[in-house]
Amino acid sequence: MxxxxxxxxxxxxxxxxxxxxxxxxxxxxxxxxxxxxxxxxxxxxxxxxxxxxxxxxxSANVESGDPLFLEPFWMQNADSSAVVVAGWHRMSYVFPNNQSFISKELEKSIRKIHAIAKNAITYGKYIIFGTGSTQLLHAAGHALYMDNNYSTKVVANKIPYYSLYKLQTEYFQTRHCEFGGDSSMLKNNSDFAGNVIEFVTSPNNPDGSLDSPVLNGPNVKHIYDHAYYWSHYTAIPAPADEDLMIFSMSKLTGHAGSRFGWAIVKDVNVYTRMMEFIDLAEMGTSKDVQLRALTLLKVVAQGGGKQLFNFAQQILTDRWKKVSHIFSLTKRFSLQTIPTQYCTFFERTREPSPEIGVALMATYAWVKCKRTEDKNCQEVFRVAKIIGRSSRAFYAGDCYVRFSLVMDQQDFDMLIHRLKELISQEYEASAQYMSI
Amino acid sequence: MxxxxxxxxxxxxxxxxxxxxxxxxxxxxxxxxxxxxxxxxxxxxxxxxxxxxxxxxxSANVESGDPLFLEPFWMQNADSSAVVVAGWHRMSYVFPNNQSFISKELEKSIRKIHAIAKNAITYGKYIIFGTGSTQLLHAAGHALYMDNNYSTKVVANKIPYYSLYKLQTEYFQTRHCEFGGDSSMLKNNSDFAGNVIEFVTSPNNPDGSLDSPVLNGPNVKHIYDHAYYWSHYTAIPAPADEDLMIFSMSKLTGHAGSRFGWAIVKDVNVYTRMMEFIDLAEMGTSKDVQLRALTLLKVVAQGGGKQLFNFAQQILTDRWKKVSHIFSLTKRFSLQTIPTQYCTFFERTREPSPEIGVALMATYAWVKCKRTEDKNCQEVFRVAKIIGRSSRAFYAGDCYVRFSLVMDQQDFDMLIHRLKELISQEYEASAQYMSI
Structure with a gap:
């Protein structure tokens, strides 16, 4: 080196x-x-x-979804966001006043944040804590298929999809349950008579699209993975009001390392089964994590939530502009487009940027290699010193690659630097110079 | 009220x-x-x-195993045990210097504590973190049976046994795997040709006995639940040196609410599979919890560990003496006996107490109702305003009840008060007065 x-x-x-x-x-x-x-x-x-x-x-390492772009926000809010935990604090399995694994104050804070962010309706619904949305996705799936004594297929909404749904279903090997690919596999197979659980990731990881269920009917249940449904990452056309929605602190505040998420659940039976899952898997969620989450969410709620939401939106808007501009200059690669939507949080339309005609932000750049000879897109960029996640990890072949736009500034700057180097080669080949 | x-x-x-x-x-x-x-x-x-x-x-509520008897220790060590967490601390999924979910410093601390406590050999073995020993028991079971394409029976060492092994196996419904009761069921069934996983809880919950495996042979694997294998709760005859051992912070420091445990694993394949389980279940263990665990374990290690171990042993010795004395005065109930053992940590024999002829301490009082008419032992004590856990929860019928001796002093004092009231009824019936 x-x-x-x-x-x-x-x-x-x-x-x-x-x-x-x-x-x-x-x-x-x-x-x-x-x-x-x-x-x-x-x-x-x-x-x-x-x-x-x-x-x-x-190399620019933009492979992971580590949301470190929010780190400077917490440095700027050092006093209010620090947590002091006494050695004897919360030693018990339960909170003493309600004999529950759950901090009621934290539950109230979560409801308040959703009301502020205008991204989910919590009224009349239960809230369940988990060790990251990762655990809750597993718990939700289990709660929905555990009573089936005959075949259940778990499917993802569409290709490309986040790999966890498939990996968890296959790894935990629950009886009578198997992964069935993306929804289109079942839509085209009218012979399948069993139960179906469809994971709807909206905004989608990797491409950011706001998706709706593909499958419907009496045997179909949906789990909405709304980890990215914050105004940081997408326009919020309306508050989500589904029966089973999952969110994570990781993508709201950037604290991926804390492992904290929550589910918002309408049906009392699903709620009860998910609670049983959390209890039997690990006897509730850490009180240390709940205390930290509560402290951080109180900072987020200050001043009607504008401070964090504006901070996040400004950074990601700026990054998307830079990345979009670079990709507008190449014929070798293309970037996903995101349609313009009205955002109820910022109370304005996310207008298309005049230069490039795409929406203002995304969590990930989802890049296509367009040349026939660039069969392995991840490898093309790896050689150019940019480490992304292959579209193969999203069950979408080898023609795409995902770059994180939520890493820390250092990694983002290096991404831009390496992209400019790579794309300028097209111009050098035709003896032209680009101004990027 | x-x-x-x-x-x-x-x-x-x-x-x-x-x-x-x-x-x-x-x-x-x-x-x-x-x-x-x-x-x-x-x-x-x-x-x-x-x-x-x-x-x-x-009523005296001594139903749960909440280890609050250690709370005063942490109040006495307030300065060294407090944790201050900055808002931007450990936001990433991984520790940056090794790109791992695990704090290497915490791993070192755990190895050090076992060397001090002389209760487990960690040399040449891997350490895995989990969200409480609860998660690790599930992960260990899964790692051992996931490669079996034919029937696996999960069994507990002996009756009475901790219910979690049965509850987890049945709840998570893993393919080709079922719970088979206690080991004796299989020992007497020579027809069973599949794989067996035997959970060995030592000391046993509820009765504190130091148990060995019942089943052996090429198709049998063992998981040692050593949550209580600390000199707080038992003599330590020798450091444990098994292939798969599980410990928890809950019973070492009393921080049940933090949900932190670790497994010590010899075989690299089992280690790899358990790590996969933790990653897929929740992408590693919370960094907030790891930081708190590290801070607390450093306090435990101070001065060769004597401070915490002596504190815990003194409280539980005193409690056992009081409880044993009361039960020595009744013919209606009996208490378990624990054989005298040499303890390598305190470097002395746990001598039998001269008054009562039993070992000096236990985590739980495991009480038998001896009268034929006292068919439901838990109910007998409930009427006498003592809430314990029924032996039915340990698959041992209704003739026993478990009382926690690790609750806070308030609950223990109320237990003694209510026990005296109940047992004095025997003397009143024969117009005698007891001095207890």
Missing amino acids: ELEPKSSTRSRKSCINFMFWPWKSLYIDGYVNVDGNPICECYSCYGGIDCSLFSSNC | ELEPKSSTRSRKSCINFMFWPWKSLYIDGYVNVDGNPICECYSCYGGIDCSLFSSNC
């Missing part, structure tokens, strides 16, 4: 944090050196004892 | 905590009043706005 000194203060992740915050003991959960002192944690492409060495040869 | 004023400061749980600790915001995760201020959380049998009203008519 080629390392060269660079004086960017942004390279020093932990070291900056030490400057912000006097308690070094905060960082004891990372690596420590032989003297017991924490070792600096560097942004991608930086190394050395104080992370000051920049590797100009390094 | 009969409420009368009582001036005990110990009744005011949260209110005491406020006095100890200046940050009221610590307690926002409980109920709040209309002004947004936290409502006092009272010990059992206390009520009123400041928890000063004592209900002399209330």
